[in-house]
Amino acid sequence: MCGIIARIGHDDAAETLLSGLENLEYRGYDSAGIAVQNGSGVKVHKCSGEVSDLKSTLDVHPNGNMGIGHTRWSTHGPPTDENAHPHTDTVGDVAVVHNGVIDNYDELKADLKANGHEFESDTDTEVIPHLIDEYRTETGDTELAVRRAVDTLEGSYAIAAIVDGENAVYAARKGSPLVLGLNDEEWFLASDVPAFLDYTDEVIYLEDGDIVVLNPDSYRITDLEGSPVDRPVDTVDWDPEDAGKGEYDHYMLKEINTQPTALSNTIEGRVEDGDVAFETLPADSFEDIDTVQFVACGTSYHAAMYGAQLLRTAGVRTEVIRASEYESMSGPVDENTLVVAVTQSGETADTLDAVRRATDGGAQSLAVTNVVGSTAARTADDAVYIRAGPEVGVAATKTFSSQAVTLALLTQRIAADVPDATPAEDRAAMLEDLENLPQHVETVLETSQAEALARETVDSESYFFIGNGLGHSVALEGALKFKEITYEHAEGFASGELKHGPLALVTEQTPLFAVATGDDKKTKTNAIEAQSRGAPIVAIGPDEHPLVDVADTHLSVPDTHPVWAGLLANVQLQLLSYHAANLLGRPIDKPRNLAKSVTVE
Ligand code: M6R
Numbered sequence: 193m194c195g196i197i198a199r200i201g202h203d204d205a206a207e208t209l210l211s212g213l214e215n216l217e218y219r220g221y222d223s224a225g226i227a228v229q230n231g232s233g234v235k236v237h238k239c240s241g242e243v244s245d246l247k248s249t250l251d252v253h254p255n256g257n258m259g260i261g262h263t264r265w266s267t268h269g270p271p272t273d274e275n276a277h278p279h280t281d282t283v284g285d286v287a288v289v290h291n292g293v294i295d296n297y298d299e300l301k302a303d304l305k306a307n308g309h310e311f312e313s314d315t316d317t318e319v320i321p322h323l324i325d326e327y328r329t330e331t332g333d334t335e336l337a338v339r340r341a342v343d344t345l346e347g348s349y350a351i352a353a354i355v356d357g358e359n360a361v362y363a364a365r366k367g368s369p370l371v372l373g374l375n376d377e378e379w380f381l382a383s384d385v386p387a388f389l390d391y392t393d394e395v396i397y398l399e400d401g402d403i404v405v406l407n408p409d410s411y412r413i414t415d416l417e418g419s420p421v422d423r424p425v426d427t428v429d430w431d432p433e434d435a436g437k438g439e440y441d442h443y444m445l446k447e448i449n450t451q452p453t454a455l456s457n458t459i460e461g462r463v464e465d466g467d468v469a470f471e472t473l474p475a476d477s478f479e480d481i482d483t484v485q486f487v488a489c490g491t492s493y494h495a496a497m498y499g500a501q502l503l504r505t506a507g508v509r510t511e512v513i514r515a516s517e518y519e520s521m522s523g524p525v526d527e528n529t530l531v532v533a534v535t536q537s538g539e540t541a542d543t544l545d546a547v548r549r550a551t552d553g554g555a556q557s558l559a560v561t562n563v564v565g566s567t568a569a570r571t572a573d574d575a576v577y578i579r580a581g582p583e584v585g586v587a588a589t590k591t592f593s594s595q596a597v598t599l600a601l602l603t604q605r606i607a608a609d610v611p612d613a614t615p616a617e618d619r620a621a622m623l624e625d626l627e628n629l630p631q632h633v634e635t636v637l638e639t640s641q642a643e644a645l646a647r648e649t650v651d652s653e654s655y656f657f658i659g660n661g662l663g664h665s666v667a668l669e670g671a672l673k674f675k676e677i678t679y680e681h682a683e684g685f686a687s688g689e690l691k692h693g694p695l696a697l698v699t700e701q702t703p704l705f706a707v708a709t710g711d712d713k714k715t716k717t718n719a720i721e722a723q724s725r726g727a728p729i730v731a732i733g734p735d736e737h738p739l740v741d742v743a744d745t746h747l748s749v750p751d752t753h754p755v756w757a758g759l760l761a762n763v764q765l766q767l768l769s770y771h772a773a774n775l776l777g778r779p780i781d782k783p784r785n786l787a788k789s790v791t792v793e
Contacts, residue, residue: 538566
């Protein structure tokens with residue numbers, strides 16, 4: 193779970209590499225490095241810390257028309273200067289950046305050491321430049337050496353390499369994302385499109401097994417045997433501005449505030465004449481489905497809970513399973529099972545593993561993702577895009593809202609096909625209110641009192657979040673967001689569970705945030721029980737909700753259909769977390785120990 197970039201053109205590469213790495217930092221930020229070469233040696237610059245730390249070590253940018261770069265989230269070895277990428281072979285002729293995990297690196301390292309190779313780091317990656325060097329010496333052909341090297345590797349990788357004296361970048365992928373960017377002047381390779389979106393929107397999504405050779409004026413893609421492979425060129429419809437911070441102090445705040453636009457894009461063209469339509473899912477797509485399994489992690493799991501409840505209500509047998517527990521939690525599946533993988537990045541290893549297990553068992557699969565060309569989109573039988581635009585802050589915000597709306601629409605689409613299922617009785621009213629959702633979110637953003645509330649509560653001992661029905665997933669999401677970026681203890685519960693244990697923790701020092709959105713039955717009584725033990729109660733819901741009258745504080749949301757009210761409450765909770773973290777001086781976009789895309793299990 194790291195970000196890699198490579199660039200080759202006719203002028204210097206260093207500046208482009210560094211700015212690309214800044215846009216990839218959401219993938220990891222505990223060390224960074226670049227290597228460039230201009231025919232007189234490969235120059236490596238790397239250090240522990242963020243890309244800004246790397247930049248401050250570079251008084252002048254090294255010259256060279258080609259280079260590679262890396263931003264790291266450590267898996268093998270702590271974040272030290274030595275463990276930062278790029279890594280090189282013994283003499284420093286071959287430099288490599290890598291995203292993924294090499295499972296057999298121990299034995300490869302032992303063999304290489306026995307052959308006289310010297311190692312400097314604790315990483316699994318370092319075997320790769322040594323292997324390329326070994327096979328270059330044997331064959332005299334770098335491209336062949338790269339193919340043989342990756343063929344020797346077990347595990348997952350996206351790699352890019354440069355070699356002293358060669359006007360080329362070599363790359364390969366298996367199990368980790370790699371995208372090729374093309375413009376008239378230069379070629380790029382990166383883990384994700386925002387790395388080069390300032391320079392081009394023409395991309396090729398590489399597939400597992402692809403080997404790429406870039407020269408300044410040409411590129412070639414082959415398979416592991418060296419046979420040419422043809423991949424289509426796509427145009428990305430993200431604006432470079434979408435990937436920047438704009439006027440905001442943090443990406444998270446920008447992403448919270450751009451939810452009205454994201455949601456408009458999510459909805460556009462999907463509701464017509466009171467019906468739900470998805471571009472890739474013609475009518476009757478789900479007529480042979482009798483069970484739906486949602487699989488996801490973290491925030492996406494909470495969105496999946498939201499969707500699963502709606503589908504259950506429509507009478508479809510539905511399970512929602514944490515992807516990391518799929519192996520032990522899933523019962524048997526068959527061709528009448530649909531597994532829906534909910535993943536913003538489309539690269540979460542646990543989620544991809546769950547999909548593979550389900551499809552191996554004969555299930556049909558559908559990815560609900562934000563990233564076109566992602567592994568989930570290509571692994572599943574079909575993909576539905578949530579169209580939230582790029583999300584850079586590690587804390588997922590706008591993608592939760594867009595996932596929940598996409599899933600709510602998908603449930604109506606599935607229920608229309610599955611025999612004996614019944615789409616929501618008041619579907620027309622629900623879809624009509626959906627059209628107003630972006631405007632309602634705008635209202636929440638303009639009127640929210642979450643910052644003042646964060647000031648009042650920020651010194652508390654613990655923070656509890658409760659909700660019932662659709663509000664349960666919102667409560668869990670509120671607590672996850674709060675702990676993720678404030679580092680304070682926060683827990684979410686189903687409202688009725690509070691009295692089965694957690695109530696013992698409740699004091700006047702533990703504010704209770706109660707999601708009161710209209711479809712809940714137990715939230716008010718359980719909130720009052722906590723209040724009578726001293727906890728300050730914050731109701732998050734429409735003004736008319738019965739809990740508002742008894743709560744100590746209220747974060748108001750516009751009155752709307754109960755299916756959408758939880759999403760408005762969630763925006764209030766996003767703002768609460770953001771402001772609390774800001775008051776505590778936390779690094780909001782890059783919380784410690786976390787990365788946005790978790791590509792290890
Ligand atoms: O890319 P995915 O949606 O699969 O990511 C899943 C989780 O890692 C992610 O939602 C994580 O929980 C967020 N950082 C929470 O804000």
